[in-house]
Amino acid sequence: MKTSSIDQLSLSTKQKNCKLLFKEMLRIRLIEEAIAERYNQQNMRCPVHLSIGQEAVAVGVCKAALHSDYLISTHRAHAHYLAKGGDLKRMIAEIYGKATGCCGGRGGSMHLIDQSVGMMGSTPIVGGSIPVGVGYAFASHLRKEDRITIIFFGEGTTEEGVFAESINFASLRKLPVLFVCENNLYSVYSPLNVRQPDERDRVGIVRSHGIWAKKGFGNDVEEVLNLSTEAVQWIRQGNGPAFLEFDTYRHREHCGPNFDNDIGYRTPEEFEIWKKKCPISLYGSRIDPAEYDKIHAEIKAEIEEAFHFAETSPFPQFNPESESPYAH
Ligand SMILES: Cc1ncc(C[n+]2csc(CCOP(=O)(O)OP(=O)(O)O)c2C)c(N)n1
Ligand SMILES: [Mg+2]
DSSP states (O other): OOOOTTTTSOHHHHHHHHHHHHHHHHHHHHHHHHHHHHGGGSOOOSOOOOOTTOHHHHHHHHHHSOTTSEEEEOSSOHHHHHHTTOOHHHHHHHHTTOTTSTTTTSSOTTOOOBGGGTEEEEOSSTTTHHHHHHHHHHHHHHTTOSOOEEEEEEGGGGGSHHHHHHHHHHHHTTOOEEEEEEEOSEETTEEGGGTSOTTOOHHHHHHTTTOEEEEEETTOHHHHHHHHHHHHHHIIIIIOOEEEEEEOOOOSOSSSSSOOTTSSSSOHHHHHHHHHTOHHHHHHTTSOHHHHHHHHHHHHHHHHHHHHHHHHSOOOOOOHHHHOTTOO
16 A cells, blocks of 8 residues: 555654644634634724635645745635745735735735745636636746646636636646645535536546546645645656645635524534534644643734734825826
8 A cells, every 4th residue: 555645754753743734724723713803893804715624725735835836826815825834914914904915905815925935826706716827837837847836726616617628728738736626515605516416526527637636535634735745746747737625614604704504504513513523623632732832822922913013004005196097
């Protein structure tokens, strides 16, 4: 049987890795909980799509990638931006619409960018980022750069025609691209089973294009890391694209800070089942409680600093002469 990248590690490296993976997931969770807690203060005036419950996919995939690799994301971008190493202060400032934000305060939560770490951007147009990511991969391929592009999207996005076109083109040109589908079972309020036939197998569709494709449990960060490591190796060996689908679940409403298990489109029972399989609790039991408290306190301090930075930063200046659409 083929051993995974984690299986091959020594015990001390495994323990270090375990702590690192946990810390990154907890950091994303606490940052998003802090956004949710403060959202009703009305200082964040853009919609927020939280990834609470889905942290393991972002962390596991990004751990398998290099700093120089590119990443492109969607409306649900915080976890991807942070896992790729995006600057926290600039992310919070962006959500506050401040000039110090990563998009100068003009983009908000759904337009996160930090090119210094390969976070090339995110867009709220469902499916819109997929061909952009394929374009990045095409450019790297033409320039013979040793770089892959990771494209994150939800399972709803695989219903867009542009997804089919993009996997087709990536396959034909053998592009260095990793497609990552986060299957959280819902597109806004519509469950997967009212949108796609039960027999529709996304991995099978992608494989039929000659693309390496696998499916895994997206709340187990080690499983995500192992599958991603395999996929990334495949791509770097020049074999063309790879596709991964991960099952996961968002805990909060589609857009906003609240829980919405009471409004009827999903059951409280379903939520409880997935809560037990939450990536943080699945992994947290392996962390020593004293260590947990230390990590928790460090992250909390970092978060406070980031919110203070955002709150005390200036708003961008609007120049009606040059920026008004009616100026010319
Ligand atoms: C082209 C387009 N159609 C519809 C929308 C409205 N919309 C925003 S997010 C979303 C759901 C996408 O579902 P999925 O791809 O599964 O991502 P998830 O929100 O579950 O992470 C929809 C329909 C949009 N932003 N763009
Ligand atoms: Mg979805």
